[in-house]
Amino acid sequence: MLLGWLLLAAGASDAAGPRWSDLAATVFHNYGRDQGLPHPVPTALAQDRDGFIWIGTQGGLARWDGYRFHSYKADPTKPGSLHDDWIQLLHVDRAGRLWVGGGAAGLARYHAARDRFVPVPIGPTEGRIHIGAIADDGRGGLWIGSDDGLRHLDPARGTVRPTTFPPAPVRALLREARGALWVGTTRGLWRRAAGATAFAPVPLPKGATGVGALFQDGDGRIWVGTLRRGLLVIDPTGTAPRPIGGEAILSTGSVSTISAAGPHEIWAGLRGNGIASVDTATGRVRLIRHDRSVANSLAHNDVWALLRDRAGSLWVGSTGGLSYHPRTAGLISTILASPGQAGGLSASDPLSLLATRDGRLWLGYLDGGVDLVDPAGGRIAALRPGTSLPPDVVFAMAEAEDGSVHIGTRRGLYHADRLGRAARLVTIAGRDPHAAVTALAHDAGILWVGGDDSGLLGVAPATGRVIFRPRLADGGIAVIRRGKGNDLWIGSRNGLYRLDLATRAVEHIAPDPADAAALPGRFVVALLVDRQGRLWAGTFGGGLGVMTGRGADGRPRFRKIGVAQGLPHANVDSLQMDGAGTIWAGTDDGLARIDPATLAVRALRQADGSALIDYFAGAGATSATGEALFGAKGGVTIVRPGRLPHWTLQPPLVITDLRVGGVSVPVASFNRGTSIGPLTLTPEGNSLAVEFAALDFTAPERNRYAYRLDGFDRDWTETDANRRLAIYTNLPPGDYVLRLRGSNRAGVWAERELSLPVRVMPAWYQRLWFRLAMAVAALLAIVAIVRWRTRYLRDRQADLERQITERTAALRAANDRLGQLAMTDPLTGCANRRHFMARAEELIAAAQRDGQPLSLAILDLDEFKQVNDHHGHPGGDAVLARTGRTILDQAAPGEVAGRIGGEEFALLMPNTGLADARRRAEQLREAIGAGSVEIDGERIAVTTSMGVARLGRGDDFSRLYARADAALYTAKDGGRNRVELVPPAE
Missing domain, CATH: 3.30.70.270 (Reverse transcriptase/Diguanylate cyclase domain)
Structure with missing residues (x-):
């Protein structure tokens, strides 16, 4: 740890960092006005006790449930509305209450049970107060910083009183773990020790007169964000702040917000300069910036607010919108194409990858050209299309024994020196030098060359002389892979071929739709031989086939892995085995991990760290350190060996909208289990609509849901993220319980269910007295009819029969009317x-x-x-x-x-x-x-x-x-x- 802080003081961020750190992108999902934010500039962030994310903006407040933003706006004509549309800050206190600080209208508390805001008077200048900071006092009260100093909210009396210190606008407050109170103002930094009454000034470096952010990390360090002198840090045992060096903006920039981003990572939000990420273990600093050419980069470099939620994900409010970075296992990194980035990829679509023995990565592009990349330092050389190479597709690359590289393009075969400084066209005897080369492999001194029309050739690299010319049924060679013993495997548009290098015999293995154990697809584009010596074949349209042996007839037998087994797509573009022996497949719809022992498949998405989706056929490699590398539209995915943990987050399940008879009802008391009595439905408003959500923000589209109304439904109704709505109308009178369930993104049901008691009141015609009255009336009518008929039976028999018929019809009509009312x-x-x-x-x-x-x-x-x-x-x-x-x-x-x-x-x-x-x-x-x-x-x-x-x-x-x-x-x-x-x- 001492070494790390020495590096910080010396500006260690200029040194070469871990592999890929200078190239790997921090990928965000961005939200703006088009997605429902009330204003495109989020200025404050908080997560409440229920798990909702609150976003304060310059034009209102929003609550995010993973699917939509529920907005609150200031409306002087509506009691309980937001007091100020410019939200300066948000604070959730130890009791779980949300406090809202306005840019000009002072302070308000959100009354969750009534879904309204309660203004909190804080002084005679109320209505013109700019709230700059809020902190808990440790006793249920609050410290409130504003433009005219520091105030304290008494928890017992609910009143706010000013203090005489400091005589300057307060921009940051922090109550540290040991009870001391830190106050950052536009004029400096002060600290009041626990139990003390006086504030002591904290000396700052020269020129650092203003403090805009304060944060204490898990190791007890105090981080100080200044208004013009960047980021400072104070050791748990120290008293003097020390600057974080190495980047100009960290010594001269304005820090607006600070947050932990991981166990050993601090993010500092900068006004106009993005985010500075500090590795507290190594002292390394990297910048996270907006890139106009990358859709998933930070929304804007002008950062206002940071929040790390309970799942460990990061939220960023900037002038360009709300950015979300989900917590991942850290095994997967993404290099996004960014031609403007120093040392970045020079093009967007890497169609072929080659990891050389010296630890470097060669990338060939769809539009031509090749980059030579050092994982620790970025791009170190490039062969430009139209200069060193033809301006056309680079299909394949292969490393020779001397470290030089052969490059297969649509316009011929080229040979480059190991440093990527120059390339020359290679002539092969009897082959058109400008014919396409789609597959390459070096093996035992032979260069294997595959093409669209010329089939497969074994060539002496030094002379271009053809050594082998196997007879294949057609051309269209996509991939060449050396197998066990003398086997050379060739994937083509017409199936799979096995070349016996000793006898030169060729075996053609074709798919057979009628045979479940045959090769699963005709177009074989990816091949892999695992540690057990099994051949894996990735196909277009047929998924993946694992060769398990041969049948009694000698034909190869395959175990099929397709969409039904968990593959995200039936087009398998690339297969790689990492250093731990795990198999990875790049497909047309994302990345998949395959356990080589069980063949169990797990599809990965952005929430797992896999930001790219559409991978290129044949664009893959495994580095010398065991990383699996995949080329995709937009960049490269890097998978490090290691255990990919299953997602076990238990997200809180909440009601997001509740309507009874079409009228909205506040939901907080039902979410917190504090409601008194059941929800009552009257005959005039006999309808219930409940929208609900599991607050797993990492991939909410993958969450699952179910609901059941006990006393009405026989079983659970399962639904997905698009239909999180339980609707009931015209329920029969009685008592019910609506039960709600939700899962996380992995489909694991949360242990806690939500239960909503419901009581449906009967209409007047459904009440017991009315039914009894009808029964008595019917009985009396029958008795009267019987007596009347007995009295006049002899002399008016025909007339009595007519009247009986009429009365019976009247009773039936009444019953029909009652039945009609029920339907x-x-x-x-x-x-x-x-x-x-x-x-x-x-x-x-x-x-x-x-x-x-x-x-x-x-x-x-x-x-x-x-x-x-x-x-x-x-x-x-x-x-x-x-x-x-x-x-x-x-x-x-x-x-x-x-x-x-x-x-x-x-x-x-x-x-x-x-x-x-x-x-x-x-x-x-x-x-x-x-x-x-x-x-x-x-x-x-x-x-x-x-x-x-x-x-x-x-x-x-x-x-x-x-x-x-x-x-x-x-x-x-x-x-x-x-x-x-x-x-x-x-």
């Missing part, structure tokens, strides 16, 4: 959700049995929330009622119309194909859009978006509904007020 949505007149689904199952079963067409249309009113917001629920109910009448009026005989959600309707059309269903849907859309209702003298009109799907063979209602619902979302995304179709799944 009908009272507001719209359409079938309710339960009746609609029952009818749907009957009609689908009949259609499947009789082979008749059937189509389903899902309708959702556009911008319906605005109707409720501007006209209240009476206006919304009027629009819904008018929509229901329109659907019923437009429905043809035999069709079933239902209301299945708040503003969501469905129309089931038996004996109707997709074309007719589209025509019917367009007519219905026009009819809805043509009408309006009048509320308070104003005409209200709405439009609708519709998704239509036709029943496919083997479909049940859930599959038909899912496809129609997907079409509905397409219509929404396509601009609303339109109809989208989806064909049946045959």
Whole structure:
């Protein structure tokens, strides 16, 4: 550790760092206004006790659940709204409360249970106070730094009192682990020891008069970010700050924020200069900067805020938006093409890779040219297209015994010296010198050359004389690999070949779709021989085949590994074995790790550190240190040997939106288990919509979900990240419990479930007294009829029979009306959700049995929330009622119309194909859009978006509904007020 700090003081960041450190990119996922941020400049970040990420911006506050931003804006006319749209800072105290510091309007506390903000008066100048810093005082109170000094919030009284120190704007506060309070101002740094009452100045280096950030790391060091003199550090046992040298911006730049980025890594956010990453173990400093040519780089170099969340991932707020860097195992690095970076890759698409014995990496590009890269220092040489090499594709490279390199291009074979200074065209006897060379291999003094049309040649490297000319069925050579003994394996467009180097016999191994143990694909582009001597063959379209031996007939037998076994794509572009013997496959849709013992496959994505997806055929190599290297569109993936841990994060499961009868309800008390009593649904608002999320931000699209309403649902309903919504309408009266489950990105279910008690109140006609009254009335009527009929039986027998018939019919009509009420949505007149689904199952079963067409249309009113917001629920109910009448009026005989959600309707059309269903849907859309209702003298009109799907063979209602619902979302995304179709799944 002492050596590391000596290096820091001496500016050790200029020394060569670990392998690839100067080239490896820190990859981010960036969010901006297009993704829902209320303003493109995030200035403050925090994670609350529930796990939500809060983002303060210059134009409002946002809460992120992994899928969407819920925004809060200042609105003086709305009680409990945000007090100031310019959020200067966010702070979560030890009790889990979120505090919001405004740029001008002072301080507010977020009241989670009521989903509103409570202003906190902090002085006579309230309304013009700029909050610069907040820190816990260790006793439940807060220290508050502002433009006019330091204040303290008393936890018992809830009042704020000013202090007499310091007489300068406070920009940073830190209460260290031992209880001391550090105060950074525009004029310097002060410290008050635990138990003391006075502040002592902390001497700063010359010119470092202002402090903008303070942070204590896990080893007890205090990091000081200055306003004009960069980054300083104070040892746990020291008193004087020392500068972090080696980079000009670290001695003269302005540090706005500091955070731990890992066990031995500190990030310092710089105003205008990106992020300085300091390795506290080695003292090395590297810069993380925005690069216009790299989409996944830091959003902007003007950094305002940093946050390390509970999963260990990093969030960055900058002038260009919100940047997210997920925590990874650290085994995978990415080199992104950045022509403007000193020592970086000179082109974007490395089509061929060669790791030489001296530890360097050669990269040949799709557009021509070759880079020679030193892992410790970056690019050290380049053969430029049009100068040293032809301006065309570099397909393959191979290292000769003397360290020189042969380069196969679309325009011939070239030979370069080991330092990559020059290259010359190689002439092979009897071969067109400008014919394409697609595969190369050096073995035992022979250069093997494969081409598109010329097949395979064994050449003496020094003279160009052809030694071997094996007879293959065709050309199209993609890869050459030496196997066990005398085997030379050749992958081509027409299968696999084995050349016996002793006898020169050629064996052709072709795929056979009828044989499950045959080669899985015809076009073989990748070959590998593992430590057990097994041959692995990667194909286009057929996945991966592992040769397990030969059958009784002598034919090779393969174990197939495809998409069904976990490969991310059936096109396997490159196969590499790392230094630990693990097999890695680059595919057209990402990287996969394969256990050589079990053949178990694990697909990797950006959350695992694999930022690139589309790999190139044949673009792979294994370095002398055992790293697996892959070329892809946009750069190179580097996989170091080591254990790739399984993702075991237990993400908190939270409700993100809750609506009862279409009215939003605050969710915090349900997330924290502090709600009093069940959620009550009245007859007038008998609908429940719950949106929920598992807060694993690393890859939220891979999270899984399930829900069940105990007392109503028979089993769990599983869904994915796109449909995290449980909706129930017209529930029968009674007590229920809605149970919610969520998983992390690896599909591991969180141990904690959310339970939401629900009580549905009965309507007047569903209450016991009404039912008893009806039963008594019916009994009395029967008794009266019997007595009356007995009295007049003889003289009015015919008349009595007529009256009995009339009374019986009246009772049946009453029962029919009660039944109709139970099946009908009272507001719209359409079938309710339960009746609609029952009818749907009957009609689908009949259609499947009789082979008749059937189509389903899902309708959702556009911008319906605005109707409720501007006209209240009476206006919304009027629009819904008018929509229901329109659907019923437009429905043809035999069709079933239902209301299945708040503003969501469905129309089931038996004996109707997709074309007719589209025509019917367009007519219905026009009819809805043509009408309006009048509320308070104003005409209200709405439009609708519709998704239509036709029943496919083997479909049940859930599959038909899912496809129609997907079409509905397409219509929404396509601009609303339109109809989208989806064909049946045959």
